[in-house]
Amino acid sequence: MTTFAGLPTPPALPAGMAGRPSMADTHDRWPFPEALSYLISRRMTGRLTLYPSGVILHLNDGRVDGAQGHRLLGDVLLEQGLVNVDDLTAALITGGLLGQTLLRARRLTALQLRGALRQQVRGALRDVLATPPERYEFVPGTALPSPSAGVPGGEVLAEALTRGGTLPLGTIFQLAPVTAPVSMTPDQWALLRWVNGRRSLRRAVQLSGLPDDLAFTAARQLIELEVVEHSAITELKFIVAQLKPASSVRQPPAGIRGNLFIKYMDGTQDVWSVVQKLNFPPEEAASLLCAMHRDDLLDIVQGRAEFQRLLEQY
Template identity: 45%
Template sequence: MLNFVITRELSGTLHLEPSGVTLHFRRGILDAAQGHEPLGQILLGRGYLTEEVLSMALQDPDLLGQNLIFSGILPLQHVQEALEHQAELALAAALYSAPARYTLRASTAFLPEPRANLGGTHLLAELVTRDEHLPLRSSFHIAPTFGDVHVPHDAWQLLRCCNGRRTLERAMQVSGLSPVRAREAARYLITRALIVQSAVVGLRLIYVRLRPATGTYQPPAALRANLFLRHLDGVTDAWTVAQKLRFSLEEAATLLVNLYRDGVVDVVRGQRELELLTEEF
C-alpha cells in the first residue's frame, strides 16, 4: 500500500491500526507521522531542547515545530531534521509490524511547513531494501515516461514481463533471471519508478453502494455482477467483498468498473482510485 501511495503520488492520510500511527502524504511525499515517537522527545534526545523549554512550547503541541521556529528557540534545519527522523521511525515501525487494518483518506489540504519531505527514490528505496518488503503479490506495469530511458540488461528482462496482469513474483519467474538477479532488477525498476503497481491495489480503498432505485434503472444481466453488487454496501471495501465471494481481483475490478460506467453505483470513498482502475480496465 505504501508503494502504491508513493508511486501514484496520492495525497492524504494513511492511518494504521492497531498502532494508531498516521502518515501524512502530499503527492506521494511523506510529510509527517503522528502516533509513534513524539516530536518533542526526538528534539530532547538530540539535545536541541531542555525539559523546561519543551514544557513551555507544548502549550500547543499540534504546532510545536512552528512555535519553536517562530519564537527563535530552534532554527528551521533542526526542526526539519527531527521531523524527518520522526517520519523514518514511524515508517520503519509500519514495515516491521504489518497493520491489521489501514485507512487512506484523500485530502487536498497539505500540512504547513516545516515538513519531513521524505519522498521520491529515497522513500521507495527504503521500502524495498529488504526482500520481505518487495510487493511480490502485486501486479506491475510499465510506468508512463517521457524521453529516452536506458536500463541495464537484467532490468529490461524483467521490465518486458510486467504487463499489469502478472504479479511481480510471476514476472520475476518468467523473466529468465536467477532469483537473486530478478530481485535486484525489481528493486532497480521500483526505486526508479519505471514500473508502477496495477490500480487493482486500489480496490482496498474503494467503497461504493447501489444507487437509489429509479425508473430507468436496469440491474446487471450477469449473475456474478448481481452477486457482487448486492455486497457493495458502501461500508465494506471492494477488495474485502471480492475475497468474501472468492472472486479474482481482476474479475472484481472488471465488474466494479462496469457497474461504475453504467451508473449503477455511487462512490462513497476512493473516487481517484476508482478512476485509476477505470483507466486500466
C-alpha cells in the first residue's frame, strides 16, 4: 500500500545479523539520545521504531535515510513546489513508492527527491528529540532504495546534543576508525588523548584539565566529527550470561566481588542490569565477564556477537 510517506517497511532480518543486535529499551533506562548515538556509532542498518508516536527512523550504515509516520513526503513536495496536486494524485494512482514513481515519471530529479527526504527526516528528528519516546525498538533490516535522505550521523548527533542540552557524560567512548584527515584544535586534542575505551566521558573531561565549558564544547565537536564512538562496554546491555555447574575443573572465583558478580549470571538478565544493581564500574564488570568466560565459568546465552567484540578488547 502506497502512502504520501513513500517509504517501504524493510523486511526484518534475524537478530544479531552481522553483529547487529535487535534492541528494545525505555528512555528512563537508557536515554534515547544515547541509544541513537550508539546505533549511529555502530553504523547500524535497520529500522528504529519509537513509541507511542509510531515514528520509524530508517538507518543505513549509521546515516538516517528516511522517516516514516511523521510528516508525509507528499506534503513536503507540495510545500516546496516540486510537484502539484495532479502530479501527486497520478503518482498515487500508479502505485509503488511515491518518490520512485515521481522519478520514473520525470516529475522529480534525484537531487530534488533527496532534498525533500532530508527535510522530512530533519523535521522528524527535531520533534522526537524535543519529546523523547517512552520506549523504542531497533530491528536490523535492509537499507531503503536510493536516492534516500542520507543524513550524516554526525549531523544527527549534533542535533541530539543541541536539543538535549546535555552530554552523555556517563558513556564510555573509544577512538573511532577515521579514514579521512581530520583537523584537531588544541582543546579537542587535550580531551581526545584521555579517551581510551575504559573511562567515561565525564572522567576524560576531568583529566583533560580544561575548564568545563571548553571541555564540553570539545566533547560535542569530537562526537559530531565521529572521531569517537561508543566503547565495546556498551555491549553489556545486550549480553546475557549463565554460570556453568561447578566441577573439579570449574570452581567459583576466589574474590568477594567476583563471587557477587557471578551470582547474578543466571541467564535471565543482561549484564548491564547487573552492573546497575551492584553499582560496579562498567569496565570492572567487562573485565570480570571476559575473565570468567576464559576460565570456562560462564556460557553466553544471548549476545554472542556483542560479547566477541567485548572479548577482543578485554
